[in-house]
Amino acid sequence: MRDRAPIATDVIGESRSPTPEVKVRAVARVWACALWGLETALVTVEVDVANGLPAFVVVGLPDAAVQEARERVRAAIRNSGYEFPLRRVTVNLAPAERRKEGTGFDLAIALGILRASGQLAVDVEALCLGELALDGALRPVRGTMPRVRHALARGIAAALLASANAGEAAACGADAYGFGSLREAVDHVAGSARVAPTVAPAPAPPERPAVDLADIAGQETPKRALEIAAAGAHSLLLVGPPGTGKTMLARALPSLLPPLDHDEALAASAVHSVAGLVDPRHPLLRSRPFRAPHHTASPLALVGGGSPPRPGEVSLAHCGVLFLDELAEFSPSVLDTLREPLEERSITISRAGGAATYPARFLLVAAMNPCPCGHLGDPAVECRCLPDAVERYRGRLSGPLLDRIDLRVNVPRVPYERLRDEGRESSATVRGRVLAARERMAARLVGTARRTNAELTVADIRRWCRVDDDGETLLGAAIRERRLSARGYHRLLRVARTVADLAGSDQIRADDVAVALLMRA
Amino acid sequence: MSAAIAIGPADPRYPPRLLDLAHPPDPLWVRGEIAVPLERAVSIVGTRRATGYGLRVARELAAAAAAAGIVVVSGLAQGIDSAAHEGALERGRTVAVLGQGIAAYLARTNARRRRLAAEIVRAGALIAEYPPDAPAKDWTFARRNATIAALAEVVIVVEAPSDSGALITAAEARRLRRPLYAVPGPIGVAACAGSNALIASGEARALTGAEMLLASLGLASDGAVRRTDGDTGRILDALAASPLDPDALAKRLGLAAPALAQTLARLVISGEVRPCPDGRFARR
Numbered sequence: 086m087r088d089r090a091p092i093a094t095d096v097i098g099e100s101r102s103p104t105p106e107v108k109v110r111a112v113a114r115v116w117a118c119a120l121w122g123l124e125t126a127l128v129t130v131e132v133d134v135a136n137g138l139p140a141f142v143v144v145g146l147p148d149a150a151v152q153e154a155r156e157r158v159r160a161a162i163r164n165s166g167y168e169f170p171l172r173r174v175t176v177n178l179a180p181a182e183r184r185k186e187g188t189g190f191d192l193a194i195a196l197g198i199l200r201a202s203g204q205l206a207v208d209v210e211a212l213c214l215g216e217l218a219l220d221g222a223l224r225p226v227r228g229t230m231p232r233v234r235h236a237l238a239r240g241i242a243a244a245l246l247a248s249a250n251a252g253e254a255a256a257c258g259a260d261a262y263g264f265g266s267l268r269e270a271v272d273h274v275a276g277s278a279r280v281a282p283t284v285a286p287a288p289a290p291p292e293r294p295a296v297d298l299a300d301i302a303g304q305e306t307p308k309r310a311l312e313i314a315a316a317g318a319h320s321l322l323l324v325g326p327p328g329t330g331k332t333m334l335a336r337a338l339p340s341l342l343p344p345l346d347h348d349e350a351l352a353a354s355a356v357h358s359v360a361g362l363v364d365p366r367h368p369l370l371r372s373r374p375f376r377a378p379h380h381t382a383s384p385l386a387l388v389g390g391g392s393p394p395r396p397g398e399v400s401l402a403h404c405g406v407l408f409l410d411e412l413a414e415f416s417p418s419v420l421d422t423l424r425e426p427l428e429e430r431s432i433t434i435s436r437a438g439g440a441a442t443y444p445a446r447f448l449l450v451a452a453m454n455p456c457p458c459g460h461l462g463d464p465a466v467e468c469r470c471l472p473d474a475v476e477r478y479r480g481r482l483s484g485p486l487l488d489r490i491d492l493r494v495n496v497p498r499v500p501y502e503r504l505r506d507e508g509r510e511s512s513a514t515v516r517g518r519v520l521a522a523r524e525r526m527a528a529r530l531v532g533t534a535r536r537t538n539a540e541l542t543v544a545d546i547r548r549w550c551r552v553d554d555d556g557e558t559l560l561g562a563a564i565r566e567r568r569l570s571a572r573g574y575h576r577l578l579r580v581a582r583t584v585a586d587l588a589g590s591d592q593i594r595a596d597d598v599a600v601a602l603l604m605r606a
Numbered sequence: 607m608s609a610a611i612a613i614g615p616a617d618p619r620y621p622p623r624l625l626d627l628a629h630p631p632d633p634l635w636v637r638g639e640i641a642v643p644l645e646r647a648v649s650i651v652g653t654r655r656a657t658g659y660g661l662r663v664a665r666e667l668a669a670a671a672a673a674a675g676i677v678v679v680s681g682l683a684q685g686i687d688s689a690a691h692e693g694a695l696e697r698g699r700t701v702a703v704l705g706q707g708i709a710a711y712l713a714r715t716n717a718r719r720r721r722l723a724a725e726i727v728r729a730g731a732l733i734a735e736y737p738p739d740a741p742a743k744d745w746t747f748a749r750r751n752a753t754i755a756a757l758a759e760v761v762i763v764v765e766a767p768s769d770s771g772a773l774i775t776a777a778e779a780r781r782l783r784r785p786l787y788a789v790p791g792p793i794g795v796a797a798c799a800g801s802n803a804l805i806a807s808g809e810a811r812a813l814t815g816a817e818m819l820l821a822s823l824g825l826a827s828d829g830a831v832r833r834t835d836g837d838t839g840r841i842l843d844a845l846a847a848s849p850l851d852p853d854a855l856a857k858r859l860g861l862a863a864p865a866l867a868q869t870l871a872r873l874v875i876s877g878e879v880r881p882c883p884d885g886r887f888a889r890r
């Protein structure tokens with residue numbers, strides 16, 4: 086694609102025609118961009134206006150929404166004061182091999198028709214994105230960010246879009262021009278009324294984390310687990326009676342994580358763009374996403390899907406935290422859909438028009454009560470649950486999901502007098518240790534796509550998880566007596582690696598193994 | 607599983623102690639490998655809604671009795687009964703007396719107790735005084751509780767609230783003059799109110815440990831209570847009463863978290879301490 090001329094409009098001139106009956110034949114070309122999941126492809130919208138019975142045909146595997154573009158474009162052109170050619174209009178979306186979805190091609194098709202019919206005298210040398218209303222108004226579309234970035238990478242610096250999308254495009258570094266209507270866009274391209282490029286919006290001020298670790302009294306072990314989870318990106322389950330601070334602890338997790346780097350910010354923002362959830366004033370995310378879907382969320386809302394497909398919560402949490410509060414209240418079938426994203430760190434939605442893949446690399450933190458009444462092990466309130474009811478309650482969490490949770494800790498009730506204890510560590514202090522541990526991990530994984538211990542492959546584990554003699558003894562006993570599965574063994578070593586990294590140790594020591602064992606015994 | 611057989615009071619395999627009842631079950635339905643007369647037997651019963659402490663004690667008492675060759679009898683309910691059967695299965699034999707037909711019970715119980723029932727059939731027997739398909743009724747459980755008392759030489763109530771079916775077993779044990787013991791529990795815990803009341807009224811003697819149980823059966827215990835010193839012993843002592851989370855354990859023992867972690871991890875690996883699904887730790 087790169088070696089082709091990026092923008093071109095061929096006009097086969099009348100002058101060369103041997104016979105006067107042959108009228109002007111023009112093929113106009115305008116750039117648009119197709120989107121499947123987060124996958125993008127540059128599309129050349131070719132428009133041919135030829136003699137013949139009036140017709141308007143769109144070819145090149147358009148889906149139903151693109152077919153409907155004919156009605157929107159025809160009305161928008163007329164209602165903007167232009168003429169819709171009463172000839173044979175053929176629009177080709179090239180390359181034709183994959184189905185194109187959505188309403189984002191409207192603007193490119195309209196500009197192509199105006200160019201091919203001679204109503205626009207100059208070529209359109211920009212990526213064109215936007216949906217047209219029947220009255221000619223230009224409407225924003227989802228997925229501006231990945232499409233603009235794709236065009237930029239192919240050397241197309243300018244983008245013509247709806248005003249509401251212009252900030253997103255400018256934030257990606259494009260020369261973005263925002264319009265309220267087709268007419269404004271045409272006037273700009275023709276030069277009769279040029280608009281200024283949109284200034285890239287200032288990044289949002291960094292968000293103040295919802296909860297600081299210092300706000301939470303007691304809970305030393307859960308806080309330690311939170312630190313380990315943040316450092317190694319290990320998934321975490323908090324179990325305890327109501328009102329003991331589980332939700333608070335989970336909400337403190339973002340305050341322990343390293344800041345989003347530039348690539349992560351672009352990747353996370355792109356998902357939000359595709360979901361249509363970009364704040365136009367601050368299109369680029371600055372803070373890690375923290376998504377907390379309610380337990381009544383549908384599988385579609387959680388992992389994505391639909392037509393056209395949208396990313397779900399697991400992808401909106403990409404590069405951030407997915408918090409499942411009251412985990413046992415989620416329906417088992419909904420929780421089952423989490424297996425793929427937890428395993429693959431992405432989710433693929435297969436559909437008639439081809440699969441859509443969204444990234445889903447999130448840190449999972451979940452909270453639940455220990456039993457249906459919530460008070461098992463609670464010194465304040467006697468539990469009234471029968472053992473069978475407790476077992477059924479826990480049985481709602483499938484083995485495969487629990488198998489993918491690295492850390493599990495009890496969050497006990499803190500005695501009233503300790504709610505006022507002093508000398509608690511702040512998030513900033515703990516985050517310092519997390520950052521240092523992350524640096525150790527990054528140095529080890531340099532040259533790979535992996536960043537954290539949670540992502541260590543079996544080969545990585547063999548190479549990087551060396552255990553000292555005491556630790557080996559402990560580990561050997563654990564394998565023998567507790568019949569650790571291979572998966573359980575590797576998970577244990579990943580967590581122990583993180584505990585050692587937090588302590589600044591290259592070797593995994595018996596203490597590190599012990600902590601890992603106790604937090605996922 | 608083999609089918610159940612029916613045996614009448616005249617059958618030499620019929621447990622003779624059942625003849626002490628005003629109306630001995632006739633016939634008695636049995637499914638299992640055990641020689642039924644049950645020369646040596648202890649009944650261990652208690653509430654379904656047991657505390658972690660009660661479950662541990664039931665398991666330990668049953669294991670000690672089974673190891674000494676005594677058959678442990680209980681009712682295969684959730685809670686104390688299941689803990690007693692499980693403890694006995696670790697070291698010896700056990701018999702479950704059902705309050706309904708054996709097939710009816712197996713058809714409606716959950717997977718966990720169905721597994722337990724299968725193990726009991728292999729290392730003991732399931733017993734019912736109702737035909738295989740007879741459903742459960744309120745009064746069938748009351749009769750069953752009396753049968754459990756009659757089958758044993760000694761009856762132990764581990765934990766029972768004041769309206770517990772285990773108190774029917776206790777009352778029948780008194781009527782049949784079986785030695786009756788209750789395990790003392792903490793004041794103010796509903797699960798122990800009925801069993802504590804048995805001790806307070808003098809109907810039951812307070813049971814202070816497995817040695818006392820074995821002594822009541824005329825047996826010496828197989829050894830002194832194992833004493834463990836140092837942090838290991840202190841952790842086990844701290845966990846004796848109820849499961850604890852690691853913070854509470856560290857605080858109670860005045861230990862720093864890292865010092866605690868290794869010792870606790872070793873106890874978990876050796877099986878002396880068991881992690882609960884809620885992240886707390888309990889004595890096995």
Ligand SMILES: Nc1ncnc2c1ncn2[C@@H]1O[C@H](COP(=O)(O)OP(=O)(O)O)[C@@H](O)[C@H]1O
Nearest residue numbers: 300301302303326327328329330331332333499
């Ligand atoms: N350890 C704690 N330290 C400080 N406040 C707490 C603690 N635990 C609970 N709280 C208070 O109780 C409220 C409820 O806590 P929450 O995190 O929602 O509990 P849970 O999710 O376990 O039910 C919090 O908003 C906070 O005010």
Ligand SMILES: [Mg+2]
Nearest residue numbers: 331332410452
């Ligand atoms: Mg909560």
